[in-house]
Amino acid sequence: MIPYGRQDISQQDIDAVTHVLQSDFLTQGPKVPLFEQAIMDVCGAKYAAAVNSATSALHIACLALGLKPDDWLWTTPNTFVASANCGLYCGAKVDFVDIDPKTYNLSAQKLAKKLEVAEKQGRLPKIVVPVHLSGQSCDMQAIHALSKKYGFKIIEDGSHAIGGRYQGKPIGNCRYSDITVFSFHPVKIVTSAEGGMAVTNDPKLAERLELFRSHGVTRDEQLMSKPADGPWYYEQIELGYNYRMTDLQAALGVSQMQRLECFIQDRHQIAQRYDQLLSDLPLTLPWQHPDNYSAMHLYVIRLQLDKIAKTYLEVFDALREASILVNLHYIPVHTHPFYQRMGFKLGDFPESEQYYKEAISLPMFPSLTEEQQDYVVSVLKEQLS
Ligand SMILES: *Cc1c(COP(=O)(O)O)cnc(C)c1O
Numbered sequence: 001m002i003p004y005g006r007q008d009i010s011q012q013d014i015d016a017v018t019h020v021l022q023s024d025f026l027t028q029g030p031k032v033p034l035f036e037q038a039i040m041d042v043c044g045a046k047y048a049a050a051v052n053s054a055t056s057a058l059h060i061a062c063l064a065l066g067l068k069p070d071d072w073l074w075t076t077p078n079t080f081v082a083s084a085n086c087g088l089y090c091g092a093k094v095d096f097v098d099i100d101p102k103t104y105n106l107s108a109q110k111l112a113k114k115l116e117v118a119e120k121q122g123r124l125p126k127i128v129v130p131v132h133l134s135g136q137s138c139d140m141q142a143i144h145a146l147s148k149k150y151g152f153k154i155i156e157d158g159s160h161a162i163g164g165r166y167q168g169k170p171i172g173n174c175r176y177s178d179i180t181v182f183s184f185h186p187v188k189i190v191t192s193a194e195g196g197m198a199v200t201n202d203p204k205l206a207e208r209l210e211l212f213r214s215h216g217v218t219r220d221e222q223l224m225s226k227p228a229d230g231p232w233y234y235e236q237i238e239l240g241y242n243y244r245m246t247d248l249q250a251a252l253g254v255s256q257m258q259r260l261e262c263f264i265q266d267r268h269q270i271a272q273r274y275d276q277l278l279s280d281l282p283l284t285l286p287w288q289h290p291d292n293y294s295a296m297h298l299y300v301i302r303l304q305l306d307k308i309a310k311t312y313l314e315v316f317d318a319l320r321e322a323s324i325l326v327n328l329h330y331i332p333v334h335t336h337p338f339y340q341r342m343g344f345k346l347g348d349f350p351e352s353e354q355y356y357k358e359a360i361s362l363p364m365f366p367s368l369t370e371e372q373q374d375y376v377v378s379v380l381k382e383q384l385s
Contacts, residue, residue: 002363002372004327005187005297008263016255020247031250036197038257039182042163043172045199047206050250051213054159054183054196056243058086058129061155061179061198063238064208067092067127074114075129075157076106077332077352083129083157084333092126094342096334098349100139102287104300104359106130107351108142115150124150130177131157133329135189135295136288137166144176159183162190163264164295171295174201179209184253187365189267189295190260192253195245208238216240266366267296270373274299274362277377281384282307284358298329302358308384312357315383319360322379327361 020031036048051057067073073087077096087094097114100107111128118124128147130138140156147154154177158164162182164171172180182188184195198209211218216238221228224235275285284302288294303312310318319326332352334344346353363376 001323001325002368002376003325003365004361004363006365006367007186007191008259008366010255010259012258013252013255016251017248020251023247025247027244027246027248029247031247031254032245035192035245035250035253035257038254039162039172039197039199042257042260043170043180043199045172045174045180046201047203047209048197048199049206049209049213050245050253051196051198051243052245052249053194053243054157054181054185055082055086056213056241057181057183057196057198058082058155058157059089060209060212060241060243061181062086062090062092062127063212063240064198064205065127065153065155065178071126072118072123073127073129074111074125075333076131076133077334077349078104078106078133078330078355079131079157079333080159080330081333081336083131084339086129087127094339095125096344096349096352097128098351099355101351103136103138103289104133104355105136105138106143108139108146111143112146115146119150125152127153127155129155129157131159132161132164132171132295134286134298134300135160135164135171136286136292137161137164137171139289139291140166140176153178156180159185159188159196160297161295162188163260165293167291172199174199178202179205184249184256189263189297190253190256192245192249192256195249195253211238212240213243214240215242263366264295267364270364270366270368271296271299273370273373274377277373278380281381283384296364299362299364300329300359301362302355303360303384305358310383315380316360318383319376319379322375324363324376324379326363328356328359329361330356332356 067090069091071092075083156177161171184192282304
């Protein structure tokens with residue numbers, strides 16, 4: 001079996017987790033702030049809040065930015081459902097902006113058009129969530145300029161993108177956004193088993209992220225409404241959640257972060273090799289905007305179906321039957337039954353729907369060997385000839 005993505009666990013990772021098991025703190029100990037620091041060091045943001053998943057990070061990011069019932073959150077249809085669900089958790093309404101045909105990311109042009117219409121209808125979004133698909137940044141400069149014109153906030157969903165760069169600067173520096181979130185699920189670039197993080201440069205937002213990740217409870221006297229009754233005292237000042245990361249997870253994350261650069265280099269090497277080996281086939285290969293150095297989470301090919309005798313499903317099934325666990329990222333969010341019940345229809349976001357008919361994520365992870373890669377290419381070639 002060759003999966004499309006998998007974690008890379010070293011003896012050092014194992015030792016780091018074991019060490020925590022033998023220590024005083026399994027959670028709320030010293031490893032979480034260390035992991036937060038490691039992420040801040042790489043992405044250049046000033047504050048970080050580690051949580052138990054990127055889904056939780058998206059939720060507390062929306063809460064910190066004050067997303068309320070009847071507000072609008074916009075994102076791309078070409079993402080995991082969590083990028084949209086975070087708006088619904090807050091009681092807000094969700095809408096989508098179709099993708100750019102070359103990067104498959106939320107299109108800044110289509111966003112501009114949709115904002116123009118929304119302004120006239122008095123339904124401008126409070127938050128827009130651009131998703132850096134495959135680890136390639138969206139056109140953040142353009143999206144940021146639109147946020148200034150129309151007054152919305154930006155949460156970058158960088159679940160695929162830790163270690164990637166945009167305009168020469170690390171993704172997550174929040175130069176063009178309010179908050180960036182990362183995921184540390186095992187298929188992502190670095191893992192903490194389950195885990196996520198929200199980073200920001202705004203101290204007020206950082207304070208709110210920290211509140212919402214742990215019950216809305218504070219021990220900071222500056223935030224309390226009464227003087228402390230004693231050393232045990234804390235106050236709940238918001239309705240928060242238990243979204244905390246454990247020290248076991250954070251220790252794994254810290255250890256993994258030491259290999260971040262190697263992981264990304266390996267991924268780029270694999271991508272370059274795919275680029276060469278697949279160049280003569282009836283495929284559209286991933287295109288990189290020159291502003292970007294992708295974290296290369298996914299290697300997505302699109303079948304040029306008009307040049308291929310087989311159907312999409314036949315090619316996909318043949319790869320799976322050959323024990324190559326290719327995948328499809330993503331089912332357009334608005335086509336899920338839950339979202340269709342909210343009134344979205346097939347045809348609403350044609351670019352994402354067309355992509356869904358053609359895209360395949362090939363195996364892409366640091367330990368993928370050249371032999372495995374050659375095998376993937378040979379099975380694909382056989383199918384496309
Ligand atoms: C994986 C992923 C998420 C959710 O991450 P979890 O850590 O599993 O909650 C959100 N958005 C995108 C784009 C993802 O790929």
